[in-house]
Amino acid sequence: MASEIHMPDPVCLIENRDKTFFVHPEALKLLSGIHQPVVVVAIVGLYRTGKSYLMNKLAGKNSGFPLGSTVQANTKGIWMWCLPYPGRPDQTLVLLDTEGLGDVEKGDPQNDSWIFALAVLLSSTLVYNSMGIIDQHAMDQLHYVTELTERIKSKSPTENLEAEEDSAEYVRFFPTFIWAVRDFSLQLVLNGQPCTEDEYLENALKLKKGNSCENQAFNLPRKCVQFFFPTRKCFLFDRPTNQKNLHRLEEMEESELEAKFVQQVRQFCHHVYETSNPKTIPGGHIVNGRLLATLVATYVDTIRSGGVPCMENAVLALAQMENSAAVLEATGRYMELMDQKLKLPMETLQELLGIHAKCEDEALQVFMARAFKDDQQQFQAELMQVLDEKKKAYCKQNKLESSKRCKALLKRLSQDLEDRINKAFYTRPGGYQDYCNDLKTVIERYHQESGKGVMAEAEGEQFFKDREAVGRAILQSDEALTEKEKEAEDARARAEAAERENEIQKQKQAEREQKLEDQKRSYEANIEYLKEKMEKDREKLLEELNKMLENKLWEQKVLRQAGCPKCIDHLYKQIDQLREEIDKLKQRHVFSERVEAASVILRLVLEKALARLSKES
Template sequence: MASKIHMLNPMCLIENRDKTFFVNQEAIQLLSGIHQPVVVVAVVGLYRTGKSYLMNKLAGKKSGFSLGSTVQANTKGIWMWCLPYPGRPDQTLVLLDTEGLGDVEKGDSRNDSWIFALAVLLSSTLVYNSMGIIDQHAMDQLHYVMELSERIKSKSPTENLEAEEDSAEYVRFFPTFIWAVRDFSLQLVLNGQPCTEDEYLENALKLKKGNSCEDQAFNLPRECVQFFFPTRKCFLFERPTNQKNLHRLEEMEESELEAKFVQQVRQFCHHVYETSNPKTIPGGHVVNGRLLATLVAIYVDTIRSGSMPCMENTVQALAKIENSAAVHEATFCYMELMDQKLKLPTETLQELLGIHAKCEEEALQVFMARAFKDDQQAFQAELMQALAQKKEAYCRQNELESSKRCKALLKRLSKELEDRINKAFYTRPGGYQDYCNDLKTVRERYHQESGKGVMAEAEGEQFFKDQEAVGGAILQSDEALTEKEKEAEDARARAEAAEREKEIQRQQQAEWEQKLEDQKRSHEANIEYLKEKMEKNREKLLEEQNKMLENKLWQQMVLQQAGCPKCIDHLYKQIDQLIKEIENLKQPHVFSEMLEAASMMLPLVLPELIG
């Protein structure tokens, strides 16, 4: 069970070996077993800045992620620690500790950029850890943020390959941003007045007015942080202990550390626990451990191939994998439920269809909970076809079981009749009437028996039809009857047989109509679930669009302060277009048209004509 996953120690998720990334399959397998939503908190920053200490505190442990006590960087690649989320039993906390950036021994800034990009792509909360103060030097060291657009694409390339990506698109899937400043020693004062940590950060991110090269160089990292991470928070930490004890920080009790530092760490952990959200992908789909494992594999494979991760392509690939799995999971769920609830043979077809309807509804819920971005409803249609085929298979199995039971019952009830036929008991004057009486007794006893199933009439009819030749021979040999009486009896027998045949046809027609009604019910149920799913998707899309609008309005304000009229004119057009899209999404008739178009993709699977 996902709620029972509790790693005692971290394990490597992505290994960085010889400047190449490798996925740890053991970690992937563990992640794949987590079916709960995951809240992914990643920490990045320069090496030897105490990143791992914060991660251990979030894990509620003194040790776990390697702190290191020398000038060498300890963490290589990305390490993972999965834990029950504090206060959220229905979610799992995934902590990611990344190798230190700027390691002089590694000497590969491109490799560092990919580590930073992976942390951004995988996390829902990103902690950037730095030392000292937030000044120009700190901004220069954050050049990895400026390189994100060169490492990650939000949309797949179009015909206009030179078109610049809209930074607001990244807001749809980028994490919230926490800047953790370690060993901070300044007074929190701005313009002679006390300020908060967040005000300190926002002041450090202010842009300079002007268009000179120096102004642009100053503004670029600040613009990137503002545009890529509109949701920001700052924590300032004093030095935990004196210099000589830093190497044994992992061993020290809280009582041995600076009280202010201990309080700051607690506030940091509380903020992360309270504000961090489950990881989502564009479209608002919540990521669980299985999806996160797939994302890791896709990103690493893409980077190793020399390409750039593209979120649009990744979501499409992920949707294809997940939707196909959702069809199989829902189909398996349906069969498992049918096998549990269905006792063959059923007395009527309607009884089977009633059980089928309940199992189909649960299977649909399983599918809808897992599937996403099934824009053409291809996978939902595939599920409908699969369940219709499974239902027909259960119907055939039901008929087979009923036929077996009916044949066995008829064989038992007609044993005496067959014995008399074999002994020529009825080949005597008056024998035909005795034969008819005995056959009538078999028919009456057969109809009185319960539990025969849906093939009771058909199997009974076949049995009595098979007796027609025997009865005809006995009739013709009975010397007690005149030729006229024999003709009358023969006509009566044929009329009875014809009436029974009509009854069988009426029953088959009724069953076909029941199946037809069930398929219409199934189609309508699928439309209702699709409507509910599309409404939720519309709400998520509106939420994302509003975030993008907020981001653009923020960009507009920032650019106005920096004095960039040309950029502002371009933004006006983007904002106007986005507002129109949002208003259009809110229109009821637009949703109705979208639903109608989507429902057309779902087939009405009609049963084959019987007879």
């Protein structure tokens, strides 16, 4: 489905006012209306470094995010532009242009750190924009990355509050990193040999050997970039035009700009479009606009209250909200489909249960597509119970509609019979046989009619019961029959009534068995979807753990090359633990055990339903 988002201009998502962040409700409302996965590209960097120009180009525009033309920073807070993703009709591109860091008028480094942290938390691709070259000065300006563990927590605090968080945990949800260097004027040469932009970046990120204070200060920002952002890319941009024309960059056509700069911008945009992935949270769950809006509100509320955003807590809060909404959405879809497909009254219970099974299956798909981290199957069990109650309601409604139609039909077909009874037409010699013949005619015509539904036999039997007294009275008044004949006729009528009652009981027993089978089928369907969901979650977790392991091994290699053997001692245990966890996760019997443990709650729901059905019998 093509993206339905239409934003002609950017809007303010997070306002930075009086050193306090505020979320704009209108922007959240726009985000919440996006049901597609979102690819979030955020840009950060010092003020007046041309960040907004790159973001406008990613939007396919020359203008939009304000460029500004003075030494004052123009963007305050974080601005958002949601657009259809180029070449991906099933995704939405969300561009975030952030307030320039290091604004001398603002003079609040802590505020800048929060802007940087929010950009990291919200994006799937992070662009860091700087000027000139990547040297020590540029690294010093990137001190925000060294403060990330103070601004973002991957897990909620434990008893060991002093323990440092593992950088690999951040890799699970941190964005890919692009360093955009503007107005680059050097030759791309290393050790006398031409090099690529990425080689230039990696060379700038090399660590110095030794543990001196000077080396530690030198290495810290480089280590953070390497360990927090293992997926990196570098783009170098020439100056777009001469100094005197920079203030009118927004108005200039590409033909008026330096050709090399235009080509570099195109390559940058192409790379972002081709490589950027949808925003995900730990566990691999893909974020849509609604979830992103919730994350924005959660993070800003936490920061404003003096807390530190914690990804684990945010994910748990999201899961509670999304899983509750998933139950409602799945239930709504089930009822929508049932109302479309059910033509009450249904002829048989089996037919109704067949439609129910198909609608329940689609409802389960809706639930599984939206729900995540339902580790105790609390919400899936709730959905099972809700759909069971809805099924009971439809069965009850089906019976009511069937009874209503059968009664109306019998009333119409027996009108002549009732008139004759009221006029004492059968109170005469031979009247009983005429009464029996007329009653038989009514029932035969009744059985010939279609569309009566599941209560056809029961209502037919009730019709007979309602006239038993009348029949006996007519029989006793018929002077053409001897007493012995009357007794025989009465016995025959009772035998037929008993036989009809026996058929009704057989039908009820058959319906109970059908309901029991449907209940078991529902449970099995839930288990199959649970297995499928857990298998997908297992694959996502394996992917994350392998990514973490790869990052740890890379970290170990970098530290070893930097001559820091003491620094890597703690990595051995972490690497071993990761390998053990990966190996355990790959074992099928472990997966089966987890499925079995997870199905306990669903089995309790089944047993409760079966007990109720047994009690009804």
